[in-house]
Amino acid sequence: MSTTAETIKYKANDFKSTAEPRWCPGCEDYAILKAVQTAMAQIGRPSNEHAVVSGIGCSSRFPYYMGTYGFHTIHGRPLPIATGLKISNPELAVWVVTGDGDGISIGGNHLMHALRRNADITILLFDNRIYGLTKGQYSPTSEKGKINKTAPYGTIEEPADPTGLAIECGASFVAQISATYVKELVNVLVEAYNHKGTSFVHIYQNCYIYNNGAFDGFTERSIRDDNNIKVEHQKPLVFGEKNNKGLVMGYGKLEIVEFEPENVPDSVIIYDETDLSLVRMISDMKFPEFPVPMGVIKRVKSPTFDDAIHEQIESAKTKFKPDLEKLISSGDTWEVK
Amino acid sequence: MSTTAETIKYKANDFKSTAEPRWCPGCEDYAILKAVQTAMAQIGRPSNEHAVVSGIGCSSRFPYYMGTYGFHTIHGRPLPIATGLKISNPELAVWVVTGDGDGISIGGNHLMHALRRNADITILLFDNRIYGLTKGQYSPTSEKGKINKTAPYGTIEEPADPTGLAIECGASFVAQISATYVKELVNVLVEAYNHKGTSFVHIYQNCYIYNNGAFDGFTERSIRDDNNIKVEHQKPLVFGEKNNKGLVMGYGKLEIVEFEPENVPDSVIIYDETDLSLVRMISDMKFPEFPVPMGVIKRVKSPTFDDAIHEQIESAKTKFKPDLEKLISSGDTWEVK
């Protein structure tokens, strides 16, 4: 990890490639690209110490625009590839960029198992609730009833919830944030990087072409403060345009209370990102009845897969000297003269 | 669905095939086989109206021993096959038999999406926390640290929780039961069948050869009542050898209280299988701190995938007469003479 001296050395531009991004004008992927580069500058490690692995999708074109190492792989499989890379090169900062189709549809199983394993990698899921690259089919996060190319009569499936799924699968770090929150996004990315273990960052990303305005209900500037809640460890769960609402614990359920901004009641919950029942409740909040949480929702310490593998290798070495000659001649041998 | 007159017509043996089961002596798959046949007799539909679709694994040999229709498919894929079958033949009772490897490892993604879709099928997941058929490798439900063929130094992954996963994925019916509870298992199976939508039944099944005793901690007769809790809609959450313990709601968390069996306090929760926060809390209980829940944990009404598909087809028909000739000559046409 980096020292403070290094931390100040880099600029976002140091993490740019010479290739010109090819997303549609207006696509929020641009904002995320910028945020990742800014976060990397803050992290303070040189570009060669980062690798970005992606699947297939608009979002997955990401590595081409990074000045780091990059691997644009196949649809749905960036996670095992990133895991293999991390096992091979434990010092590397390994980032995964995936989409709601790449990561939750075809790649859902790898996500589930990657989160169980907890290799020290950082997953960025760009959720535009649509298939961008293939031109507008529904994705697992698309709202029920959505009209689109493959569902001209409306989708009939309940949407999946990437954040809830990550928590269920035992992710040790889960954050959720909109691409429109530029500063917060950078912060979350830095926190995600700093977390040892798999960090899962669910990013709401507007697809300007095929699903424009998908998140306006809670990200549109004029109404967002009443429809978002910023969650932060050890901070009270307060939200609202005037900071006049908060979450309190009812009988086994969260409830919203209103108050005067200056008089936050004691009953308002102080968030604890390590308290699994609270984490569940926050992530289970249904919009629009409840606000959409933004920020680091879960963070717990947990041994990493890559460490465990290398520890087993090291401990095997101390138990058994790796002597190939001896290994091969183990078991019953006999001489022919 | 069946009338009462039919209900009494069948015996478990009517659902047996002539093939002799080939599981190891002592395998609990035998008990589940018997239970399914008994449940079918109770359900009261003839054998030709049932189809059992399985993947690959010891458990997945199941269809060969049933006198119903059966399809022993490929590893991890029984769910989409069953879904296709149900869409094609909506009247059929479609059952899926899968294992912890088949259903949660290679087939985990299909499980997740099948539960989101909610086709009217019944999934039985035989969880022996091991790979039986391939002779003893760990599965996604194997305990961390377990020594086995592929992890001679112990597994390093956190186990997945099939019940929690099913709930997270929006399953409309989730039950959990041990194969050792013969009567309860039959009941749960009948309830699962009766539920319209995808029913997910997580069955603890002892593998006598490769993982014997895996569930003794909570299924062994002498201690099980203190380590299980039977959950039932509208019934108090009471357990213990002497029915002397119960679950009450603490500050956002369940707590165990002890009492005199005759004096069940009012604070003991009356279970509600439709209350999603309660459902979460029950399924999130960690053993051995808390007892393992047995029974129907979640049941909510939700439109089914197969119905929705056929409704869209019917509504399209009322809007557009299916006239092929007309369709083909739609758009601009011209005459050549």
Next chain:
Amino acid sequence: MAVEKQLEELEMVTVKFAGDSGDGIQITGDQFGNTTAIAGNDFSTFPDFPSEIRAPLGTTYGVSSYQIQFASKDIYTPGDTPDVLVCFNPAALKVNMGTVNKGGIIVVNEDEFVEKNLKKAGFESNPLDPNDTTLQDFRVHKIPITTLTLKALEDMKDFGHADKLRCKNFLALGVVSWLFQRPLEPIEKFLKKKFGKKPPILEANTRVLHAGYNMCDTMEIFPIMYKIPPAKLEPGTYRNINGALATSYGLLAAAEKIELPIVYAGYPITPASEVLHTLAALKQFDVAAIQTEDEIAAVTMALGASYGGSLGITGSSGPGIALKIEAINLAVMTELPLIIFNFMRSGISTGMPTKTEQGDLAMALFGRPSDSHLIVLAPESASDCFWISIEAVRLATKYMTPVMVLSEGFLINASEPWKLPDLDTIPEMKASFRTDPKDYLPYKRNKDTLARDWVRIGTKGLEHTIGGLEKINETGEISQDPENHDLMTRIRAEKVERVQNDIPDLEVLGDKDADLLLVGWGSSIGSMRASAEVIAKSGKKVAIINLRYLNPFPKNLEEILRSYKKVAVVELNLGQLNMIIRSKFMIDTSFLGRVTGQPISVVEMVDFINNELDLLKEH
């Protein structure tokens, strides 16, 4: 196109529109195709677009194009190289100018040839400059399309600037319509249908269309205009069709004939998605068109439907087809009528997803573990996709076996005039489900076809279990008996071979009494037919056969192959059919294979044929 001779009447012309992805190139092309159809020409189109949704404006990799060849005679390809190129920006010119025929016409939107755009496109200097020699071989017509568009709409105050700009493709369409004396009515009709509910857009587009047309009339931009007389097509009612529609309509026609519902399960992928989209909008024909979580779920869901007694169909392209292989083998093992469309695209891995290729033949035949046999068909043209769909359904259900259709990205997007079929000519087919429980055995076979009985799951008295384990012939009980496995492996192969008895003999196209026989399949047949005409004109001869049936081969293939001095195989790969023909018939073929992501060009093929003919003469 002999432009230099200033002819008024031409036999065939190739026109290409090119510009940014956002320039409306595909619509322009489609509309020009429509007027061409109505004018009675035969035609063939080639839409070509980048894999980015909206690549940054003005870049060469963001260029989208639409090529169309039309003629007063039968036509087989969208043309090698354009006679007329319409460029909406410098990048479009940069990418395409190399392909324009010498002496050809290049129409450019002069307004876009500014410093910034020129640089983006990689021009060092402005090729429109009077002193620049870049375009000296062409007749360049500079039209300030943008300016003229804005001018034409000047008085529409409430109509936004960006909206106005979006009309400029219709100005160009007006220009080209004038050049080839096309009526504007069909385009107006289209605009009315599309924008009927948005009067300003309708108004604006119609206006610029006429503006473009009239301008040419008035301003004598082009010294001449061309007439391509109607083609002598078979009498009948025609429409314009592309492969995606034809494929879907064929499936619906087959389903109606065999009286079974369709379950089409797919996962989006270019270019296969088109068929999924089309079918999803045609639910009234008893179609369940389902988008699954991945390709494995798609093929298995389709297989589950086939097992149940419906028409289970799935479709994908390279990367997705690869994922379906394990499940296809389950279908082969359980002998169920699964239909798999492989809309082939270019290259291994992600490759060039929007480009075409014929690279998956070897995979269709051999790309499954162990000896695994299924029927393989390939349509030769957009309209043939209709008939191939029908044949796939007929054979899959009759032989109880998977059928793989090797279609192509090119065919999916390409369009051509199509004489509406008489639906009564669709072959009879019947799903004769077993209902009689007497002596039922799951793997008992029809003596002729070797097909086992199809059972609608749910039928009383026929309960049985099938699966992926090897089973005893007839009884279907699982078995590891060595000789039984050998037998079953051979029966599965034999069953597919028997299809030979059920498919038409090959007809030789081109010059039957040539010395040289070209063997091809799929879209290459178009280039082969066109080349054969060129060769014939030069007084030489070449024969052609089209292998629509790639497994099994038609019965008379061997006889035909052996009756020519030389056999040459042509395909868009490095020699897959070629390998099979060589190995099966021990004929030392020649081979022409190209993998450029585009149909093989007629020029290249003619060169190849001439060369082969020369070699034949030498010996």
Next chain:
Amino acid sequence: MAVEKQLEELEMVTVKFAGDSGDGIQITGDQFGNTTAIAGNDFSTFPDFPSEIRAPLGTTYGVSSYQIQFASKDIYTPGDTPDVLVCFNPAALKVNMGTVNKGGIIVVNEDEFVEKNLKKAGFESNPLDPNDTTLQDFRVHKIPITTLTLKALEDMKDFGHADKLRCKNFLALGVVSWLFQRPLEPIEKFLKKKFGKKPPILEANTRVLHAGYNMCDTMEIFPIMYKIPPAKLEPGTYRNINGALATSYGLLAAAEKIELPIVYAGYPITPASEVLHTLAALKQFDVAAIQTEDEIAAVTMALGASYGGSLGITGSSGPGIALKIEAINLAVMTELPLIIFNFMRSGISTGMPTKTEQGDLAMALFGRPSDSHLIVLAPESASDCFWISIEAVRLATKYMTPVMVLSEGFLINASEPWKLPDLDTIPEMKASFRTDPKDYLPYKRNKDTLARDWVRIGTKGLEHTIGGLEKINETGEISQDPENHDLMTRIRAEKVERVQNDIPDLEVLGDKDADLLLVGWGSSIGSMRASAEVIAKSGKKVAIINLRYLNPFPKNLEEILRSYKKVAVVELNLGQLNMIIRSKFMIDTSFLGRVTGQPISVVEMVDFINNELDLLKEH
């Protein structure tokens, strides 16, 4: 084995043990193999078991068996048909009696031949009945193995009945050891090692072992005993090895040589799991052996490791290999050194998972979308798996390409004596990672090998992005340029072709100056070698080549093929190598292919050869 001649000394014998899965058949076989090794014979084994874990007792489908051939000369196969069959129950007799050589010895556990068991096995009457003619062609020895075992342990009061019964395989082992005059010490040593910590079990097994041996000595059950003199093997230290171990050791040896850690990612599947198990227990050799969630994760995790700069390896069998195809094409596209083991098993779909086959050659070569090329190797024997592993690592890393090793279920489980290799003879190999940023281009190629540079991800100054899209040669920038794609497709093919320069010429085995050449690969080579010896004994000639390199072929293959009057291809499939040889060299081969789930029998092959030789004579 000329039993009827009552010879004391034999050249070669085949013994088979058969019984319930729970009877300890595999251990018995292994131990007999060990004593055979120590006695200095050459040998070859064939363990064969059902796919059920513990099939119900006494059923025919639950029979497990272990066949071993041993000899005083070099041996190549586990023998076609046993000279001695040891049956633990009627089902084992039922399944195997048909294969025993006429006049052969059958030892049965008389105790098990009771009504119930006979019925289960499908015997109408008791074949041991004096009046029964079922076994009249054999010399049957009825031994009440169960009774004798219990008797021998009668005084071990604290040792349970079930535990006692579990010892009966060692009584049989004692009997057979006596029959072939094998020392008991190696078996005692094994027992001590295995049960050293469980004295009663050790004691019981040792006792019944001796009981069986001594009984024969005393009771003259067999009129004679046999001696198979030691084989004249090359001097050296030997051990017994099977393919699973040899494969793993080979990988470790290669990794040590090239100084790279191994990341072996796999998903359990029969028979591939064995290698995963072996490597998982050898972590001290810098091996990360990882069980993934499925085969796609396995191959991609391995690829991620290759990308990072480790040895990324994966292994599976048919159904699992099918799932890896898409990712393998990504490896071909990104030109990374991925190693894929395909431990082939029998049949399409689930097929016969514990049985062997060579059905995946065509898939290895052609089973990927588009024209996709990789190196294909095949070991010929259990011990050759060691060397093939090494070669796979050497070629993958040198040519920056995936290598697929076509191994077989049979080789994984089979064992044979192995002369311990001198580790210094392992070929030099080096992973020359690029470190110099100067002029680095991701797809710039080595002039000889056409390999691009391997970069350890993390290296300063070499940052770059690779992926599945087509790219420009040298620069690696993504591109849809038509000619570039054609070029890259051909370069990827050419790169694999270049490996020809780096692999040894084929040596002709058998009789070089024969008229008939047998071409084969993998485990069939064993049967071919054995058959060639039989043919030679009858004064005729046959030559053999072993294609360990299946893609590309060795350089001198064509020359060799053309120097024989007739070429015949032999393989455990319906003609996959055959197809390639015919198509590539236009040679009208003969073909012997069998898919029974078992190695091809020497008798069948000898018949085939004789037939071919007769045909040659006729012409």
